[in-house]
Amino acid sequence: MNSAPSGWFRRQGVALLALSITALLTSQQTRGQISSTQLRVTTVPAGATVICDSKTHAISPTTIDGLPAGEHLVIANLPGHREIRQTVVLQAGERAAVHLRLEPLRGLLLVHSDPAGADVELDGANRGKTPLLLTDVEFGAHRLTFALQGFQSMEKDLRVDSRAPQKLTADLLSNSGSLDVSSEPAGARIRLNGIEMGATPKALKAIPPGDNEIELQLTGYALYKQAFKIDAGQVLPMSVELTPLPASLTIVSTPEKAKIYIDDQLRGEAPITIQGIEPGTYRIRAKLRGYAESERDVDVAQSQMETEEFILQRNSGILEVVTEPTGVRVYVDGVDYGETENVESDLVSKPLRVDLLEVGPHILQLTRNGYFATKMDVEIERDETLTRHLKLKRRFIPDIEIQTRGLGKTVYRGVLTQRMPNGDVRIEEYENIFVTIKKENIVRSRPIKDQAE
Numbered sequence: 001m002n003s004a005p006s007g008w009f010r011r012q013g014v015a016l017l018a019l020s021i022t023a024l025l026t027s028q029q030t031r032g033q034i035s036s037t038q039l040r041v042t043t044v045p046a047g048a049t050v051i052c053d054s055k056t057h058a059i060s061p062t063t064i065d066g067l068p069a070g071e072h073l074v075i076a077n078l079p080g081h082r083e084i085r086q087t088v089v090l091q092a093g094e095r096a097a098v099h100l101r102l103e104p105l106r107g108l109l110l111v112h113s114d115p116a117g118a119d120v121e122l123d124g125a126n127r128g129k130t131p132l133l134l135t136d137v138e139f140g141a142h143r144l145t146f147a148l149q150g151f152q153s154m155e156k157d158l159r160v161d162s163r164a165p166q167k168l169t170a171d172l173l174s175n176s177g178s179l180d181v182s183s184e185p186a187g188a189r190i191r192l193n194g195i196e197m198g199a200t201p202k203a204l205k206a207i208p209p210g211d212n213e214i215e216l217q218l219t220g221y222a223l224y225k226q227a228f229k230i231d232a233g234q235v236l237p238m239s240v241e242l243t244p245l246p247a248s249l250t251i252v253s254t255p256e257k258a259k260i261y262i263d264d265q266l267r268g269e270a271p272i273t274i275q276g277i278e279p280g281t282y283r284i285r286a287k288l289r290g291y292a293e294s295e296r297d298v299d300v301a302q303s304q305m306e307t308e309e310f311i312l313q314r315n316s317g318i319l320e321v322v323t324e325p326t327g328v329r330v331y332v333d334g335v336d337y338g339e340t341e342n343v344e345s346d347l348v349s350k351p352l353r354v355d356l357l358e359v360g361p362h363i364l365q366l367t368r369n370g371y372f373a374t375k376m377d378v379e380i381e382r383d384e385t386l387t388r389h390l391k392l393k394r395r396f397i398p399d400i401e402i403q404t405r406g407l408g409k410t411v412y413r414g415v416l417t418q419r420m421p422n423g424d425v426r427i428e429e430y431e432n433i434f435v436t437i438k439k440e441n442i443v444r445s446r447p448i449k450d451q452a453e
Helices: 006-036
Strands: 038-044 049-052 055-059 062-065 070-077 084-090 095-101 106-114 119-122 125-129 132-138 140-147 154-160 166-171 177-184 189-192 195-199 202-207 210-217 224-230 235-241 247-254 259-262 265-269 272-277 280-287 294-300 305-311 316-324 329-332 335-339 352-358 360-367 374-380 385-391 400-404 411-419 425-430 433-437 442-447
Touching (some): 038 049, 038 070, 038 084, 049 062, 055 062, 070 095, 084 095, 106 154, 119 132, 125 132, 132 140, 140 166, 154 166, 177 210, 189 202, 195 202, 224 235, 247 280, 247 294, 265 272, 294 305, 316 329, 316 360, 316 374, 374 385, 411 433
Parallel strands (some): 038 095, 106 166, 247 305, 316 385
Antiparallel strands (some): 038 062, 049 055, 049 070, 070 084, 106 132, 119 125, 119 140, 177 202, 189 210, 210 224, 259 265, 280 294, 316 352, 329 335, 329 360, 360 374, 400 411, 400 442, 411 425
């Protein structure tokens, strides 16, 4: 068995010793480097919890010692802020610093107002008009202010503690009043404090607080006028029943003097005006002797001044009566039309004209004291004149008694035929026997009434 030379063993021992010394020196150098490595961590804002390689170290700002060379994960947490992470690479013996800016967490806020369009201020800063979505509301307490023309400003407080969306609604109160106005009937024109505001029914907004005046006017109705008082934010109802104005109806006829009947009730002769007539439909009839009746329905509108004209059509003729003697009284259908008059003598009269006799048959009667009455039928044609010359048969009926002197006969009885201008009197003593008595022979005369007709 061969054995290794002793010199070889000696050389191996020296080498091992050298290696041990080198390893020791290297280990001591490494330990010196580790103990001198540092990482300075600062945050904005300060006070964040610092975590390095999953180990919590301290509150920022802080210094982390003894970190080995290589990559390290630094995390910073602060309530109300978004967590931040950053990887840091350190060299052996390096003293490094890392500065972390933490982003605050923001809340979500949906802002409404009734009515919409209000200006919104968040903590004194204008953020727009409702409806409004705010995505950057910092956590914590806040104050919102709402402003809208015509409404009272409003403030609301709230607190945002999380990212959960919040909804806030402000019911704004008007800084003026509102008036809900209606009328019966509808459609009345509205004037508020002298300003046209449309027609009923209507809701009037932004009425200034205090004393106001409203007018409602509708054709055919009396003007409605009222003063009222309203407070800010008050909604005042107003319902008005309008008073109808009376109508008037004027009726004229051609020719005039027609009798006017309304719904078969005689109201007078045309022209006639009826005031205060109620609106509606009326049956109106115009009637005038000698003319055809005319009737029709007439509509009378509310508060209107209506005029209706009836032009009547002639439906008659004329009767002319001449009598012998004169002074005969003429009757047609029992109506007295007067006495016939003389022209040059009392023997034959001038024509007595009876106009506007209706077409058709009529009864003519003639009477005079001392004569037999006459009665006859006559037929009247439209727009024609019928003439009748009639002689009455005389009746001898003494109507006067005259006492005389100086004559052979002292009393005369007969029918008075003439009193002469000189005072003489002519009488018919017997039928067709006449005598004239001088004035100077007349003592006394008296009528015989009990025998006169």
